[in-house]
Amino acid sequence: MLDWLKSENFLCDNSKDALSQVVLKVAPSTEITGFASVDLAGPADASFWLGDSVKSETNSNGYSSALLGSLRAGLLFVPAGLLAQMASPGADFAPSVGCVVPVEYPYHAMVRFLERFAGELAENCGDAPFVAESARVHASAVVEGRVGENAVVGPGCVVMRGATLGANCVLEANVTVYPNVVVGEGCVFQAGAVIGSRGFGFYEYEGVRRPVPHLAGVRIGRECSFGANMVVAAGFLSPTTIGDKCHFDSFVQVAHNCRLGNNIYMASQSGLAGSVTVEDDVELAGGAQVAGHLTLGKGCRIAAKAGVTKSIPAGRVVSGFPAEDIEVWRRSMVRLRQMGKK
Structure with a gap:
């Protein structure tokens, strides 16, 4: 799945929306089998973050930036504007997140992720009849x-x-x-x-x-x-x-x-x-x-x-x-x- 993130332009509406080729952080064992809101996402879940600053008291999706340190998502789409902050010394962004992916529009990226994996998620949905x-x-x-x-x-x-x-x-x-x-x-x-x-x-x-x-x-x-x-x-x-x-x-x-x-x-x-x-x-x-x-x-x-x-x-x-x-x-x-x- 992580190779797919790098090799395919899954946003694919036009070149302007191309996924950044820089995946800031990848845990070796990251495996995504589901999704959840950012405050509830676990190591196997994909989610997204809307705030444009790790220093702001409250980000635009209503979650305090203090939450970042406790996030446990396996895959997290974040605004590309956070790239400089995450790469700067001392900016330990979401240390427990498995994979951090900067994109221009995290909400759109999350929607496309769900659309791309809807079939696979459905197969994993629930036990046998x-x-x-x-x-x-x-x-x-x-x-x-x-x-x-x-x-x-x-x-x-x-x-x-x-x-x-x-x-x-x-x-x-x-x-x-x-x-x-x-x-x-x-x-x-x-x-x-x-x-x-x-x-x-x-x-x-x-x-x-x-x-x-x-x-x-x-x-x-x-x-x-x-x-x-x-x-x-x-x-x-x-x-x-x-x-x-x-x-x-x-x-x-x-x-x-x-x-x-x-x-x-x-x-x-x-x-x-x-x-x-x-x-x-x-x-x-x-x-x-x-x-x-x-x-x-x-x-x-x-x-x-x-x-x-x-x-x-x-x-x-x-x-x-x-x-x-x-x-x-x-x-x-x-x-x-x-x-x-x-």
């Missing part, structure tokens, strides 16, 4: 993953290679479970649910918007229920996660890289944009929508049709668009109606 003897699988279902004890897989369902269903799970008709999805015990999926599909993510490169591959899958806890035709999208470098005893109505959207705690309830047509964190015991009423990269604090409630544009503290109840404290919103509605009567 397995269906427990006590499981019931409809004759029209396609099962290439693993199905646990007493699970039920209904007509027209697809469980792809690398997917794992825990004991006592129930898939009603036409449920699709993508690779790298792990479902805990006792979960129920109503008809048409889709778990682990590619998220709605794009990035701009050379004036063109390009799709982001979402291969990190989904992790689901125990005793959750998923309504008809709802979707949980796969993560980019780390999986989308859902805790225990979460319940979702029909037509709910959970986007890529969301992190949900336990005991969460989402009513019909509510949705989370990418990378939203939802703490325990949160409730979203019908049609409520949450913008990306926000946090809903423990126990907060989002009223029907609310549009959340900023993080909500624990225990708050909000309504309206943009969402605000529900008592403030109610007073505002009263004033508006009074103005209309004059």
Whole structure:
């Protein structure tokens, strides 16, 4: 793989994007079999770093430069601008990283890496197909993953290679479970649910918007229920996660890289944009929508049709668009109606 990095121009859009022929550091035993976000990447994982300085307190991807010393990625794409700093005396950049590769656009390099190795990563995704003897699988279902004890897989369902269903799970008709999805015990999926599909993510490169591959899958806890035709999208470098005893109505959207705690309830047509964190015991009423990269604090409630544009503290109840404290919103509605009567 490391020879391929040097010999091929895997960015290959034009000569300007050619991969630097200088691989700053290569550990002899480096072998890449997966990928992860930079803070979670291990010796067999590829990842990327966006910060343009090893001296800055916080880099542009939100990670402190102090993290560099603890990174353990097997392969790390970094901005080419770091080359001088890494080569300078005393700049011991990421000492535990196996291979450091400078490129002009690390994010684009990471995407191309995932595209190049998607097939190989899929082959390494999960164990061989397995269906427990006590499981019931409809004759029209396609099962290439693993199905646990007493699970039920209904007509027209697809469980792809690398997917794992825990004991006592129930898939009603036409449920699709993508690779790298792990479902805990006792979960129920109503008809048409889709778990682990590619998220709605794009990035701009050379004036063109390009799709982001979402291969990190989904992790689901125990005793959750998923309504008809709802979707949980796969993560980019780390999986989308859902805790225990979460319940979702029909037509709910959970986007890529969301992190949900336990005991969460989402009513019909509510949705989370990418990378939203939802703490325990949160409730979203019908049609409520949450913008990306926000946090809903423990126990907060989002009223029907609310549009959340900023993080909500624990225990708050909000309504309206943009969402605000529900008592403030109610007073505002009263004033508006009074103005209309004059």
